[in-house]
Amino acid sequence: MNLKEMLNLADKIVFEKTGQHLDDLQEAVLRGTLQRETYKQIATDFDCSESSVRKVGAELWEILSEELGEEVSKSNFRSAMQRLQNSNVVNFAQDVVVSSTFNVCAGSRQPPDIPNSHPPNEETSNTKPTKTSHQDLSEMPELGVLYDRTSELDTLTTWILQQRCRLIALTGISGIGKTALATQLVAQIKDEFEYVIWCNLDESHTPDEFQHKLIQFFSQSENLNSPPTNQKPLPLIKYLQKYRCLVILDDIQNLFISGELAGKYKSGYEEYRSLFKQIKTLFHQSCFLLIGWEQPREFSQIESQNIPSCTLQLTGLDIAAGWQILKDKGLAEIDNYSELIHIYQGNPLWLKSVATLIKELGGCVSELLQDDPILLPEDLKDNLQQTVSRLSDWEKQVLSLLARESNGINLAKLLENTKIPSSDLVNVVQSLLRRCLIEPQESFYTLPLVLKQYMITTMYR
Template identity: 70%
Template sequence: MLKLADELVFARTGKHLNDLQKTILRGTWENEEYKEIAQKVKLSEDRVREVGMELWQILSQELGEKVKKSNIRASMERLQVSIVSHLEQHHNQIGSFNISGESKHPPNIPNSQADNEETANSKPTKTSHQDLSEMPELGAFYDRTPQLETLKTLILEQGCRLIALTGISGIGKTTLAAQLVQQIKDEFDYVIWCNFETSPTLAEFQDKLIQFFSQSEKLDTPETNQKALPLIKYLQKYRCLVVLDDIHNLFSSGELAGKYKLGYEEYRCLFKNIETLSHQSCFLLIGWEQPREVTQVKNQNPAICTLQLTGLDIEPARELLRHYGLGEIENYSAIIHRYQGNPFWLKSVGNLFQELGEGVTEILQDETILLPEDLQDSLQQTISRLSDWEKEVLSLMAREGDGIKLVKLIENTKIPPSDLVNVVQSLWRRCLIEQQGNCYILPEVWRQYIKGLCRDTAS
């Protein structure tokens, strides 16, 4: 049954059954309810029902009859009977032709390699339209296999519609996304990478997408005079992957994380529609900040999720350091930990070592935090986006040294408690602070940099 269903789906969509579709088919065959299937795959019942309805629709189109959960077994059994009957008829025809000495094959039944090739070639081939002109070139890519597999599962198997890829500057978000797109782009009808460095308005962004979809559609069917559809219609009609890089440029500097700039508030409605309306596409948002409606806490809505990217593991980070001659020093793991496995920060220290030589390693052995100019520029770029209250809290945490509890923060600042909670949440969403138990920690690189800023201000 699964093999037959897979062939039918492939004939209609050009894609094989994914794991979730197979699980739904197996469960339906065994008379399980959507609720039972949902419990197995740890998804919501609504999500399983939605994927099931889409699957029944595909099978209905291919079989030429109304297929639903209640009659899928009967429909597939009728198809099996039809196939067996056809094969028996084909066998009898072959036998009669052999008896009469004819070498000609029965009409409409492919029985030779040439016939099979002709049949295969007659099937419409899937056309994938891709605009990756704004995607950066793939440079050195250090092992991110677990994160890649997680993203593939979310997009290809679980059908997640809106994914926020977040993390501090330099952690490798764009590099990971570019690697992901290269690996999965052929699974989609349309793929486009949009860089938000220029902060396009919602109207400009939607016009860009609609133009991309509609022009490609006209190329596929030049004989028709098709009119452009609303954006959501293309997302429903085709399977699209849309990547939005540098999404933080939609948000205001000097405010808590995720507050839209004046004139950009309409993006909230776009992201809400992508999350709630039924379609088969995926938006991947990349940036230091994410929309406030995209929470970083795991929730029960499978249509929307956040993946926070952290530093490289020890071995990939050591491989990076080897390019700069630092991979074999005695305490390389301590250096990686000190710089949080951040690829950009480690490259910055590596460049310093290549320019100044062995003296740098002697300083690094002493647990000193070196802050090369390009690393400081990156940190300052992030600091410049913070609100005054966020800067005040970071300064306090830098002076404290160890972790600090929320109660102590309230005692040592003049920020009203209700506002302070929002400030801490904003810093956490920006990935600038870490949480250990009931304490908040400021990583060493940030501590060193902020203490330097405080000294400069005092002087």
């Protein structure tokens, strides 16, 4: 069992005993114990007194000892949880437990990530809780054709349903197919959740308004299943802990300011940082999927093990999927389709745009591409202009320099040929990488051919 699985299993035990999930300090004590930290280290990390940590620890060991039927302490917590998993007494996957000391009724809600268990007998293995699903997908685009993306779908499904990631960023250059992938994903997994909502973020979604929208959705749906009361709605995190929720936020880049490096929040939107941090760090059983050209700076492209957040950066389609797009546009018979797909990097939007242009001009690719191998239809230029207009002046400097070079450029040459201080240049390059606008090739950086052509066109206009 890994750290996350042990925490989830402990949460289940505590919930069945007390009716409450682990709070922040309880989770910190268990996490620190599994990471072999002292009470003093845990207290320092959590910014509280050592006596508070010791008191919470003692309460947890008492609960776990009663429920597991053995003496559990800080020194043997890991081994006790491992023995529980290996005992085959507990069947969390089917919501059934058969034990003289630990009795869970079928229908109780389960926490994330309960590993490898099997039904104790055939009679109880088919007993599953009835889940009422509330879905607001009014803002989700219509489910269209998804070209391939099988491996990406599998990755996201694993992260969400098996690994129980709490916060996921789906990123990539405009037109690469992020939203199309997400709609297909939601269609496949939405029935695994009690609450599902899709939100397209725009200027109206201030942090307070956004949280109010979610709380209203959860509380109104909750009231449909219970007698009316005068009880006030819970804080957002409480709903995420109480129910298994899937929240999709599309166009996340609208939270960030144009003209700055990637991921800087607009004035008045900074509270989203605290919200995403809370979703990432506090224990709950829900998932937020963020979709956009940019991602919050709190995300790392390389996440550490046991951190409940992930980033999936979409790249272009392969030749077979790209050819299917050309075929659907009526260009199935062209000779050099693989070259066309390579030039436009398997970007679905770019391929559809250039295929439409070629088809409307008669479909003779060889003549169209003889003098200018990279065509830029007006709608494609509009799309690229929208992307480039969000960049800082320093980022535009780097793109202009890369556009003039036939080969890649390393950091030393970028520093030599721009007026960007070295301490800032690395942040500029990181921002462009996170926007998927430049490509690393060993120690060099290059521009996609389409973007290079656009930059040249705008520089000499």
